[in-house]
Amino acid sequence: LAKPFRKAQPILEKIAAHGYSVYFVGGCVRDFLLHRPIGDIDIATSAKPDALQNMFPAVIPVGIEHGTVIIRHEGESYEVTTFRVDGTYSDQRHPDAVTYVQSIDKDLERRDFTINALAMDLEGNIIDLFNGRHDLNHRVIKTVGNGEERFREDPLRIIRALRFSSQLGFTIHPTTIEHILKVKHEMKGLAVERITKEFAKLFAGDFVQQGLAYVVDLNIYQHLPVFEKAPSLIQQLPKKIQPLPYFHEVLVLFHFLDRTIALSTWVKAWKCSNKHKNAASVLIRQLDELQTNGLTPWLVYQLPESLYNGFIRLVNCLCSEQDISLEQLVQIEQTLPIQSRTDMQMNGRDIVALFPRYKKGPWIEQLLHRLEQQIVAGQLPNDYYTIKEWIRCNPPAIN
Ligand code: ATP
Ligand code: MG
Missing domain, CATH: 1.10.110.30 (Hydrophobic Seed Protein)
Known part of the structure; x- marks a missing residue:
């Protein structure tokens, strides 16, 4: 058995020792036969969820109503599903009813594609009732x-x-x-x-x-969603597209198909999380910054490191004339005088103290922002007295 399977082996052995049949099933068997990296290990068994709950100490009943539980073992999660046939999907979301069955055969029959309807037992024997291996080879x-x-x-x-x-x-x-x-x-x-x-x-x-x-x-x-109302959008997809591993990158791609369709429209229609929305909005802002000012320190300063690779992928897809490498971003990042506003030698309170007679207002934030830009661009040393002098020469506009 290959390593990921060996790690799960004790689970299958225990289920088998209780007299149930049990198999590795689905994507992991497919990917193993294709010599691809194996993702999640999914397990199918004749044991019902309650029997599994009695057998193992750490069972999470994630989808117990359709016969799926998660078993935790040595830091990994394994989805274990009881052999079943699905009822009809009248709401097109969930099967109406689930019927448990005794043999793997019926369970494989409910699976979508022949290449996903493969199972493997503890000895490494492959169960292939629908010529899945033939289709894998072809x-x-x-x-x-x-x-x-x-x-x-x-x-x-x-x-x-x-x-x-x-x-x-x-x-x-x-x-x-x-x-x-x-x-x-x-x-x-x-x-x-x-x-x-x-x-x-x-x-x-x-x-x-x-x-x-x-x-x-x-x-x-x-x-x-969205495309159904604006079918011509699909023609705008870039010719040169590369794999985008995070959906916030896809949201950026969608938004660039037609700038008049707001990011929030895509987010709502595709029901994305706020996390994806926020990351997409940072990327959009910095892609715009790249178009107008090029790859500046200010751009790199505003781009969180976790988005570097996504930014490069999107530049490759969307701005064919630009070419940016990770090394370039890292090199600029390493020469930034400050990493964030908290590194500035002058903060909001210092500024208020410099102008004791001025009423607090948006001018403070505006001044801080200008200082931040100057410092990041290397045009103003990050030193309290130098900054104070700069402010004296460039006093804030207060109205
Ligand atoms: P991945 O590596 O991306 O997880 P996967 O093949 O494991 O691929 P999953 O979506 O995790 O895909 O589903 C696990 C297995 O469950 C599939 O291999 C397939 O046998 C079965 N399956 C999942 N969804 C359906 C479905 N809608 N209809 C029929 N069978 C399904
Ligand atoms: Mg899977």
Whole structure:
């Protein structure tokens, strides 16, 4: 067994020792056979959630109503799902009812694509009921069973097909494409959060160009938030796009398709967190700064280090004439005279003390901001008396 599997082995052994059948399943088996880095290890078993809760001390009932719990083991989390068949998805979000089954066969049958319907036992034997290995070798995405029915059951699988294409560089089987085209209008009922989650993975994929080509060619964008109302936006997607691992970078890309559509419109429509919104808004401001003033110390000063790589990726996608490297950003960062406002030798209280007769007001913040810019640009030494002298020569405008 490969290392990530070995780490989870004690969990499977314990479940097996209690007389249940148990397998590694889904993405981890697929990625193992593809020699790709293995992400989460998912486990499927005939043991029901309550039996698992009795077996293990640390069980988190994350999705217990559809038979999924998380088992913590040596600092890792493992999703353990009881073999089940799904009921219908009448709300297109959750299966209405879940029926537990005794064998892995039925459980594999409910899975979306043949390459995801693979299981592996503790000896490393692969269970492959739908020719998933054949499709892995031919690099093709194909539904388990009749695609039209499977997509109707849960139209999110349409987006998942494109997302796997983007991650793996696989093509979608022609019959599966036909079925996508038949059912895609039913995507309108999907919960936006589910769409966003899959799209985040699509944009992060190594073959994002290919995934997006399907989004465009199969007219999937006509059923996506915002794009459905402004379909021409999709034509504005940059030709030279690279994988964007964080969704705030995708938000920036979206916003740059048409500057008249506010960032907040995208954030609301795609139901993104404030964290993503804030990071996107910092990136947008600094990309604008780059366009107007170039790569200045002031730009680097305002860009948190955690956004350096994202900034470079976006420059590559959006500003084809610019070329910026991480080394450049780091080099500028290292020569900045201050890292933040708290490093300034003069603060708001000092300024108030310099002008005892002036009423407090926005002028203080404006002056601080000017000082900060001067210091960061290297035009004013960060020294109290020098700054005081500068203020004497450039007195604040107070009104
Ligand atoms: P990743 O490496 O990105 O996590 P994954 O294959 O593990 O890829 P998940 O979304 O984590 O994808 O789902 C785990 C498994 O559950 C899939 O491999 C698939 O077998 C099954 N699955 C997930 N979502 C669906 C769905 N909507 N319909 C059918 N099967 C699904
Ligand atoms: Mg997974």
